[in-house]
Amino acid sequence: MSFRQEPPRLGNQYEDDRALRSYLKRALPPEVLREVEPALAEMGELAGGELYRMQSEDRLNEPRLTQWDAWGERVDRIEVSPLWRAAERIAAERGLVATAYERRHGRHSRTHQLALAYLFTPSTDIYSCPLAMTDGAARALLDSGNKTLIDRVVPHLVSREPESFWTSGQWMTELTGGSDVGLSETVARRDAGGVWRLYGRKWFTSAAASQVALTLARPEGNAPGGRGLALFLVETRDGGGRLRNIRINRLKDKLGTRKVPTAELTLDGTPAELVKGTTDGVRDIAPMLNVTRLWNGVSAAALMRRGVALARDYARRRAAFGSKLSEKPLHADTLAGLQSEAEAALHLTFYAAELTGREESRELDESGARLLRLLTPLMKLTTARAAVAVASETLEAFGGAGYVEDTGLPVLLRDAQVLSIWEGTTNVLSLDALRTALKDADALASIRGEIENCAHDVNDGRLASAASAALDAASHADVWLASAAREGQTGLEAGARRFALTLGRALSLALLARQAQWSLDEEGDARAAAAARRFAAAGVDLITDSDPEDASLLMEER
Ligand SMILES: Cc1cc2nc3c(=O)[nH]c(=O)nc-3n(C[C@H](O)[C@H](O)[C@H](O)COP(=O)(O)OP(=O)(O)OC[C@H]3O[C@@H](n4cnc5c(N)ncnc54)[C@H](O)[C@@H]3O)c2cc1C
Numbered sequence: 001m002s003f004r005q006e007p008p009r010l011g012n013q014y015e016d017d018r019a020l021r022s023y024l025k026r027a028l029p030p031e032v033l034r035e036v037e038p039a040l041a042e043m044g045e046l047a048g049g050e051l052y053r054m055q056s057e058d059r060l061n062e063p064r065l066t067q068w069d070a071w072g073e074r075v076d077r078i079e080v081s082p083l084w085r086a087a088e089r090i091a092a093e094r095g096l097v098a099t100a101y102e103r104r105h106g107r108h109s110r111t112h113q114l115a116l117a118y119l120f121t122p123s124t125d126i127y128s129c130p131l132a133m134t135d136g137a138a139r140a141l142l143d144s145g146n147k148t149l150i151d152r153v154v155p156h157l158v159s160r161e162p163e164s165f166w167t168s169g170q171w172m173t174e175l176t177g178g179s180d181v182g183l184s185e186t187v188a189r190r191d192a193g194g195v196w197r198l199y200g201r202k203w204f205t206s207a208a209a210s211q212v213a214l215t216l217a218r219p220e221g222n223a224p225g226g227r228g229l230a231l232f233l234v235e236t237r238d239g240g241g242r243l244r245n246i247r248i249n250r251l252k253d254k255l256g257t258r259k260v261p262t263a264e265l266t267l268d269g270t271p272a273e274l275v276k277g278t279t280d281g282v283r284d285i286a287p288m289l290n291v292t293r294l295w296n297g298v299s300a301a302a303l304m305r306r307g308v309a310l311a312r313d314y315a316r317r318r319a320a321f322g323s324k325l326s327e328k329p330l331h332a333d334t335l336a337g338l339q340s341e342a343e344a345a346l347h348l349t350f351y352a353a354e355l356t357g358r359e360e361s362r363e364l365d366e367s368g369a370r371l372l373r374l375l376t377p378l379m380k381l382t383t384a385r386a387a388v389a390v391a392s393e394t395l396e397a398f399g400g401a402g403y404v405e406d407t408g409l410p411v412l413l414r415d416a417q418v419l420s421i422w423e424g425t426t427n428v429l430s431l432d433a434l435r436t437a438l439k440d441a442d443a444l445a446s447i448r449g450e451i452e453n454c455a456h457d458v459n460d461g462r463l464a465s466a467a468s469a470a471l472d473a474a475s476h477a478d479v480w481l482a483s484a485a486r487e488g489q490t491g492l493e494a495g496a497r498r499f500a501l502t503l504g505r506a507l508s509l510a511l512l513a514r515q516a517q518w519s520l521d522e523e524g525d526a527r528a529a530a531a532a533r534r535f536a537a538a539g540v541d542l543i544t545d546s547d548p549e550d551a552s553l554l555m556e557e558r
Contacts, residue, residue: 008314014044019343026518032105036112043119051123058083063261065251076248078209078261087127092165097135101158110357114298122306125259130167130207132295136288137168143287144276169213173204179428182226188217198267208263216281231281232272245269256414293380296423297349300387304342307394338390340534344508345383352379371446374436377429382504384420391416430500454510458517466513466532473506473541480543494548505540
């Protein structure tokens with residue numbers, strides 16, 4: 001009984017990440033890369049070292065809600081875990097939000113910021129959630145043109161000082177729905193002093209310990225539906241630290257994201273400030289959602305990368321049937337599939353980051369902006385679905401250990417599962433993408449054009465089949481859309497997910513193939529090309545001729 005199993009280990013998560021480093025080398029001008037690389041290497045060191053150690057020590061801690069103090073006073077105080085307190089400080093100091101707004105490197109600042117986020121996220125148990133919403137709130141406030149709020153609130157959201165750094169919540173979902181927010185029941189009423197006050201219940205509010213939140217409410221007398229909602233900013237606590245007419249009813253008992261304090265709230269006369277107009281709040285909060293969806297993609301790519309890093313290391317330490325797992329052809333084949341998914345997700349997400357950076361620097365033309373409008377839901381839903389599949393396979397790559405809590409592995413699967421639910425479910429975003437593609441033929445043509453550009457850049461025979469798989473899948477998506485549109489709404493909606501995933505995977509593959517060509521030429525490295533071939537072999541074209549009648553039949557239980 002002398003056998004001792006070595007656990008998996010992590011090194012510097014920047015230095016070890018061949019795909020990220022190669023991408024940044026291609027995407028950033030050399031002088032920008034030189035300037036940002038030390039910060040990325042430091043974050044990589046933290047993520048594979050100190051933070052990873054703290055994460056493991058923090059495993060059993062969860063946020064605590066104290067509703068009453070010893071003397072019967074309602075206090076509704078949330079304490080987050082030690083890892084999260086450290087994550088907040090590190091996030092402020094290292095500019096996890098600030099980097100995108102300081103714009104030291106113009107349009108490349110988004111890429112720099114999200115590369116930091118990609119390294120930071122897997123070691124901080126979804127602290128990316130409050131950061132995503134904080135970043136999104138800064139963007140939405142800046143876009144609103146509300147000078148008072150921009151001057152008073154945005155400097156806190158983008159601060160590098162832990163003492164003055166604020167995070168923001170995003171309170172949209174009510175009992176009536178998270179997808180169909182037009183059903184929201186929260187009412188906004190002006191009091192005698194002219195202050196807007198909110199009355200209602202918010203059913204899912206993550207980052208409930210935040211200093212501010214952007215939220216939707218219906219000014220009294222407004223029409224029903226999404227257009228009748230307005231966007232408000234709530235400062236959650238007064239100068240004495242008391243919640244402003246907000247009751248925290250309970251924290252959700254969730255499958256994953258257990259470090260995230262997701263609360264149910266009652267707003268009972270909560271003072272709020274109108275961000276823009278008294279209607280069209282759903283439109284006004286859209287810039288926030290674009291940013292949080294971008295973070296969702298980064299989190300998906302980052303969690304996949306973490307799973308693969310751990311599984312690859314473990315395969316070199318664990319032996320079975322006479323040799324290391326890494327030497328077993330089938331185990332290596334399984335891990336190669338995971339690596340290719342992670343690598344494709346990285347390129348799709350960072351392509352959206354690049355376009356966002358260009359938009360924020362006013363370097364994106366009208367057609368690029370429309371491309372980004374369609375790309376955002378495609379990127380979010382494609383990477384989120386892949387993350388769940390990769391996390392599941394990662395656990396299996398550890399055998400029984402992958403199912404055991406104190407290895408720290410099961411959390412990868414639990415946390416990945418939320419990525420396809422919040423910020424828009426796969427179906428809801430597929431329908432969003434479908435609507436955009438139908439309404440804006442140019443946006444769809446731009447996605448297709450980008451796939452063609454990538455394929456055009458590929459000239460190595462080893463990438464030919466990957467490039468043509470991407471082109472064929474995109475053509476099939478076009479053909480399907482035209483024919484389904486002729487046949488009517490039912491078939492269109494029923495096929496929306498297959499359409500969106502096909503476009504998302506086709507673009508991922510094209511971007512990966514372009515990177516692979518660059519890596520062959522500039523680095524003499526054939527690994528990205530291998531990833532592209534693996535990704536193509538796993539299938540990018542998911543469009544089938546399913547009959548929506550079959551779906552109706554299968555909905556019948558008896
Ligand atoms: C951990 C966690 C934290 C969260 N934090 C926040 C937060 O901070 N702020 C916030 O506002 N919300 C938050 N949410 C809520 C989240 O955004 C919603 O749960 C999500 O948007 C889905 O809404 P729903 O729960 O109402 O599901 P529903 O809209 O009821 O969806 C149920 C199912 O129906 C499908 N569906 C819905 N409409 C259609 C359609 N037209 N066609 C086909 N299929 C459809 C969906 O894809 C889904 O599979 C959080 C959720 C979780 C799990």
